Amino acid sequence: MSHPSRASQANNQGAPLILLADKVSKSFGGRALYEGATLQLNAGQRWALVGPNGAGKTTLLKIIMGVETPDEGTVSFQKGTSVGYLEQEAKLAGHETALEEVKSSATEIRRLGERISELEAQIANTPEGDELNALLEEYGHAQDRFERLGGYELDSRARAILCGLGFPVEDLDKPAEDFSGGWQTRIALSKLLLRHPDLLLLDEPTNHLDLESVQWLEQFLSSYDGAVLLVSHDRAFMDACVSHVAALENRRLTTYTGNYSAYLRQREDNLEQLRAKRAAQEREIAHMQVFVDKFRYKPTKAAQAQERMKRIEQIKSELVILPESSRKVSFQFPEPPRTGDMVVSLEHIRKAFGDNLVYADANATFYRGDHVALVGPNGAGKSTLMKLALGFEKPDAGTVALGQNVTSAYYAQHQLETLNESNTVMGEMDKAAPGWTSSEERRLLGAFLFSGDDVEKRVGVLSGGERARLALAKMLVAPDPLLCLDEPTNHLDIDSVDVLERALVDFKGTIMLISHDEHLVRAVANKVVDVRDGRVTIYDGDYDYYLYKRAELEAAAQEQQAPTARATGSKQAEKPVSGQDAGGRNVKTKEQRRAEAEARNALNKALRSTKKRLKEVEDALEPARARYDELMELMASEELYADAKKFDAALAEYNALKKKIPALEEEWLELSEKLEEAKQNA
Numbered sequence: 114m115s116h117p118s119r120a121s122q123a124n125n126q127g128a129p130l131i132l133l134a135d136k137v138s139k140s141f142g143g144r145a146l147y148e149g150a151t152l153q154l155n156a157g158q159r160w161a162l163v164g165p166n167g168a169g170k171t172t173l174l175k176i177i178m179g180v181e182t183p184d185e186g187t188v189s190f191q192k193g194t195s196v197g198y199l200e201q202e203a204k205l206a207g208h209e210t211a212l213e214e215v216k217s218s219a220t221e222i223r224r225l226g227e228r229i230s231e232l233e234a235q236i237a238n239t240p241e242g243d244e245l246n247a248l249l250e251e252y253g254h255a256q257d258r259f260e261r262l263g264g265y266e267l268d269s270r271a272r273a274i275l276c277g278l279g280f281p282v283e284d285l286d287k288p289a290e291d292f293s294g295g296w297q298t299r300i301a302l303s304k305l306l307l308r309h310p311d312l313l314l315l316d317e318p319t320n321h322l323d324l325e326s327v328q329w330l331e332q333f334l335s336s337y338d339g340a341v342l343l344v345s346h347d348r349a350f351m352d353a354c355v356s357h358v359a360a361l362e363n364r365r366l367t368t369y370t371g372n373y374s375a376y377l378r379q380r381e382d383n384l385e386q387l388r389a390k391r392a393a394q395e396r397e398i399a400h401m402q403v404f405v406d407k408f409r410y411k412p413t414k415a416a417q418a419q420e421r422m423k424r425i426e427q428i429k430s431e432l433v434i435l436p437e438s439s440r441k442v443s444f445q446f447p448e449p450p451r452t453g454d455m456v457v458s459l460e461h462i463r464k465a466f467g468d469n470l471v472y473a474d475a476n477a478t479f480y481r482g483d484h485v486a487l488v489g490p491n492g493a494g495k496s497t498l499m500k501l502a503l504g505f506e507k508p509d510a511g512t513v514a515l516g517q518n519v520t521s522a523y524y525a526q527h528q529l530e531t532l533n534e535s536n537t538v539m540g541e542m543d544k545a546a547p548g549w550t551s552s553e554e555r556r557l558l559g560a561f562l563f564s565g566d567d568v569e570k571r572v573g574v575l576s577g578g579e580r581a582r583l584a585l586a587k588m589l590v591a592p593d594p595l596l597c598l599d600e601p602t603n604h605l606d607i608d609s610v611d612v613l614e615r616a617l618v619d620f621k622g623t624i625m626l627i628s629h630d631e632h633l634v635r636a637v638a639n640k641v642v643d644v645r646d647g648r649v650t651i652y653d654g655d656y657d658y659y660l661y662k663r664a665e666l667e668a669a670a671q672e673q674q675a676p677t678a679r680a681t682g683s684k685q686a687e688k689p690v691s692g693q694d695a696g697g698r699n700v701k702t703k704e705q706r707r708a709e710a711e712a713r714n715a716l717n718k719a720l721r722s723t724k725k726r727l728k729e730v731e732d733a734l735e736p737a738r739a740r741y742d743e744l745m746e747l748m749a750s751e752e753l754y755a756d757a758k759k760f761d762a763a764l765a766e767y768n769a770l771k772k773k774i775p776a777l778e779e780e781w782l783e784l785s786e787k788l789e790e791a792k793q794n795a
Contacts, residue, residue: 128155130191131312131340132177137186139172146172150186150366152359154312159334159341161351161373164361166562166606170344173361174198174314177342190312195221197310199302199318211280211300214289215271218304222267225259262309274303277329278322279491295321295526306333315343319350319629320603323491327629330354346607348373349631363434384435391433398425449594449622452481453517456595456623457502462511464497471497475511475649477642481594484617484624486638486656489645495627496525498644499597502625521595522588526581526603534573538563538583541572545587560612561586561605578604585613594622602630631656654726661723665787727784734777741770 132154139146146169154160162170175181177188178198190196209217232252239245263270275285278299289300298321305313313334319327331353334341342359345351351358351373358369358376369376401421408414409422455478462475471494479485479502487495500506501513503521515521532541542554549557558568561582572580581604588596596617602610610633617624617637628634634656641652641659652659744767 128157130155131194132188132190132342134173134177134188135186137173137176137183137188139169139176139181139183141172145364147361147364147366150361152366152368154340154342156311156340157338158357159337159355160343160357160359161355161376162342162344162359162361163351163373163376163607165608168361170361171316174316174342174344177314194312195308195310196312196314197305197308198314198316199298199305200316208288208290210286211275211289211292211303212268212271212285214300215275215303215307216267218308219262219264219267219271221308222259222262222264225255225262226264229255229259263307267307271303271307274306274333275300277326277333278303279326281492299326309339311339313337313339313341313343315341315345317345317603318343319345319347322629323495323627324488324629324631324634325490327631328353346602346605346610347630347632348607348610349635387433387435391435394428394432398428401425447591449592449620450518450520452519452594452622454480455516456481456483456519457516458512458514459498459501459508460512460514462501462508462513464494464501464506464508470647472647472649477649477651479623479625479640481516481623482621483640484620484637485626485640485642486634487625487627487642487644488634488659489643493644493646494649495644496599498642498649499523499599499625499627502595503597515595519595520593521597522593523597523599524581524585524588524601525599526577532572532580532584534571536572537569538572538575539568541583541587542568542590546590549590557586557590558583561609582609589613589616592620592622595625596620596622597625599627600629601626602628602633657721658726661726723784723787727781727788730777730781730784734774734781737770737774737777741767741774744770 130153132152134150134152137150137152138148150173152160162173164170172181176183178196179188229252232248232255236245236248236252239248259265272282272285276282280296280299289297292300302315302318305315318330322330327347327350331350334343334354341355343351343355353372355372356370358371358373360367360369360376360380367380369379371379401424405418405421405425409418411418458478460476462472464471464475475498477498487498489495497506501508503523504513505523533544536544538558539551539554542549542558546554546557555568558564563579563583563586570579572583575583585601585605598617601613605613610630614633614636617626617633624637626634626637638656639654641654641656643650643652643659643663652662654662744763747763
């Protein structure tokens with residue numbers, strides 16, 4: 114049994130309690146998921162519920178919702194608490210538009226609005242006295258609640274939430290039932306956020322979002338005034354928005370204060386303490402056991418031996434039980450066939466779907482070893498660009514060319530037709546991995562959540578998520594030199610994402626990746642392609658470099674707009690305007706203050722990226738210059754000229770460094786100036 118930590122309890126003081134799950138135990142088929150689990154959630158806290166696949170995270174959410182019943186323990190809420198639950202998949206059946214579907218969820222706001230109207234009529238016709246005072250008190254509470262729930266801005270809030278989660282404005286009036294499953298889940302999430310329940314329960318809320326929508330959701334949840342309990346495989350998302358972690362491990366629930374990274378550090382510290390205590394106990398047992406073995410049959414020492422035997426039994430009863438360490442799956446994935454230097458080239462691409470022009474003139478070339486992340490707002494054309502590269506879509510104009518010896522593999526949630534429905538999971542893996550042993554296949558399948566009898570399931574009975582995981586595992590057995598992955602982490606747990614991440618980082622071929630998982634993008638990408646507003650822009654660096662460049666471009670755009678804004682402002686200076694008081698003094702709105710705070714945060718984040726990139730450039734420059742000098746000496750040697758193969762290799766490396774070093778020096782100068790300007794303007 115685990116109770117909230119002292120730090121957690123200290124943080125709880127002053128915040129109203131929302132939920133208390135007390136000493137909850139749950140078993141399935143004789144297997145205990147957890148025993149004596151205790152969790153207290155207060156207003157303003159955002160909790161991540163973590164643990165390995167099968168630990169019972171979703172079950173605990175359902176117990177809190179009342180859908181499942183605990184074997185032991187209780188779940189209680191503060192009186193009047195409203196609860197909202199987002200499942201992993203949602204299906205809408207209504208004929209209303211997306212906007213109306215979302216607004217219809219605000220049932221409490223509608224009821225409050227109706228009650229406020231009733232109270233106004235009653236107050237107008239009630240004489241002074243206790244009855245009027247009671248009506249006025251109820252009226253005040255109802256108005257406060259109505260305002261807190263955003264009743265006066267219902268339509269604008271519904272639009273803001275839908276657009277924040279990636280819906281184009283023109284799609285808000287489409288029937289909700291016409292959207293695909295992933296978009297329907299976004300609508301369900303929008304309905305939940307608009308309702309603004311006191312307790313939000315979210316099961317994998319980022320699964321059907323793009324990277325920019327995930328960032329919007331992070332900001333929304335970070336300022337949520339209710340309590341949040343979420344299950345997610347997205348580490349960067351949890352780091353950005355959770356304040357506490359509840360870990361289901363080894364049939365216990367343990368609570369931690371801080372985000373996901375803080376939880377990992379604290380857990381490791383706790384494990385070190387447990388290991389040290391266990392080692393001390395084992396040393397004491399061993400020491401006393403030597404005495405017992407030596408003297409237990411000697412009459413003069415028998416009493417002392419008996420005492421030590423009792424002490425040994427006592428220590429054994431108190432012996433620290435170390436948590437089972439999570440199994441790390443490690444494979445040496447085969448290298449893909451070697452391709453030419455150029456892998457795929459898209460030149461002067463025009464693509465439209467009806468009246469929707471995606472690109473007018475897009476250009477991009479990717480080379481062997483490029484790990485490319487496609488980023489940008491939803492609907493901008495990221496998946497279309499990937500499908501054009503693969504030949505699944507044809508451009509209206511322009512050319513797409515694959516390099517020499519390039520074959521490709523495509524992974525997407527709705528493109529799993531390569532799986533044979535009559536095969537078992539193991540049978541599918543046998544086809545993909547003819548040289549692997551059964552044990553190796555089972556280990557890889559286990560990494561992607563297939564264990565025990567699961568490997569004997571027929572593909573035809575697998576869920577969509579299970580099929581997706583099987584297809585992903587098959588891709589990694591014998592990967593093609595061009596891997597195209599569209600949201601590969603959906604339906605994986607964190608350990609499985611780790612397996613995928615290591616495989617992609619070590620992959621010697623070319624990757625095109627679309628993912629909402631910022632942690633995966635940071636780990637894998639060495640090139641970023643930004644797709645937005647009909648343009649395709651290539652950033653030849655990692656994700657942090659891309660963020661720095663984007664912030665720089667946005668800052669430059671704001672500077673260009675500033676003179677116009679100042680000129681307009683000077684013309685209006687004779688009279689008070691919106692944002693000024695009668696004396697002409699600036700009065701910043703809440704939105705302006707928030708925008709300025711976000712701008713400061715973006716600048717700080719960009720500067721961190723700048724410093725990191727500057728260090729990388731400096732680290733690359735020194736060995737490059739040293740190698741350049743070494744090659745200059747080497748190429749002056751007559752021995753090198755005598756070996757044509759070595760000379761050609763040295764000359765190629767020399768020519769490459771001649772281009773690389775000036776480029777690094779130019780970037781170093783640019784980054785240094787950027788930091789200097791920032792210090793001066795700070």
